[in-house]
Amino acid sequence: MIELRDVHREYGRTHALRGVSLKIEAGQRFGVVGESGSGKSTMIRLLAGLDKPTSGEILFEDKRIDTLPERKLGFLRSALQVVFQDPMGSLDPRMRVRDIICEPLGRTNRARVAELLDAVGLPVDSGDRYPHQFSGGQRQRISIARALAPRPRVLVADEPVSALDVSVRKQILDLLAELVARFGLTLVFVSHDLGVVRRVCDTVAVMRRGEIVERGPVGDVYGSPE
Ligand code: ADP
Numbered sequence: 001m002i003e004l005r006d007v008h009r010e011y012g013r014t015h016a017l018r019g020v021s022l023k024i025e026a027g028q029r030f031g032v033v034g035e036s037g038s039g040k041s042t043m044i045r046l047l048a049g050l051d052k053p054t055s056g057e058i059l060f061e062d063k064r065i066d067t068l069p070e071r072k073l074g075f076l077r078s079a080l081q082v083v084f085q086d087p088m089g090s091l092d093p094r095m096r097v098r099d100i101i102c103e104p105l106g107r108t109n110r111a112r113v114a115e116l117l118d119a120v121g122l123p124v125d126s127g128d129r130y131p132h133q134f135s136g137g138q139r140q141r142i143s144i145a146r147a148l149a150p151r152p153r154v155l156v157a158d159e160p161v162s163a164l165d166v167s168v169r170k171q172i173l174d175l176l177a178e179l180v181a182r183f184g185l186t187l188v189f190v191s192h193d194l195g196v197v198r199r200v201c202d203t204v205a206v207m208r209r210g211e212i213v214e215r216g217p218v219g220d221v222y223g224s225p226e
């Protein structure tokens with residue numbers, strides 16, 4: 001479904017990715033772990049078509065995306081959606097929740113808003129409200145609803161619970177797992193936290209200094225959970 005072939009990304013003298021090759025199959029729940037600075041976010045931006053590699057190839061469903069200009073990436077924007085770490089940073093405080101959720105659709109559809117709010121466990125009439133009227137965990141539910149709006153096949157979650165209170169992390173992880181199963185999504189889940197990756201992923205790649213140093217079924221790489 002997603003493939004990286006010998007991908008490099010340099011920022012000036014910083015070599016953020018050093019020859020990453022990777023295949024993510026449809027239906028996988030693929031975890032990317034590594035310390036801060038190991039290149040996880042860079043890799044995510046590349047596979048989401050938000051940045052271009054310095055060299056190497058990136059394919060989505062067997063189609064090269066690294067060579068496409070932004071105006072030809074529309075198909076990728078609906079097929080693959082990203083949930084970011086900090087929902088407050090990515091939710092416009094001046095927009096109503098219903099308009100935020102429908103941003104990827106280009107127009108607001110109230111029936112769809114109610115379905116999506118229901119799917120993420122928020123009251124179906126919360127669409128009139130603004131992001132600051134919700135807790136951190138609820139705001140992350142709003143950004144998940146927005147990501148689901150175009151019915152993507154791939155959901156990319158970049159540290160989706162790292163900014164949340166410990167008490168709500170499990171709820172959001174369980175919600176992601178439930179939605180992935182219900183809609184048959186492919187999940188790419190990025191975290192510095194092994195415990196979290198073990199909870200939601202079946203396959204994992206470990207990054208260190210811009211390289212993948214280990215990969216495989218999550219139990220083989222980290223042993224079974226205690
Ligand atoms: P991670 O997500 O694992 O924390 P990143 O992909 O953010 O790692 O960063 C990998 C390396 O690339 C770091 O050294 C970081 O400072 C550098 N880097 C990332 N993005 C940029 C950028 N836009 N400009 C310059 N350096 C960057």
Ligand code: ADP
Pocket residue numbers: 115116119148149150151152153183
């Ligand atoms: P249906 O296929 O009839 O929409 P589902 O049970 O599959 O029914 O979906 C339940 C709800 O989730 C519906 O409100 C639908 O709009 C929504 N939904 C279905 N597929 C997706 C998807 N891939 N991403 C986001 N929402 C979806």
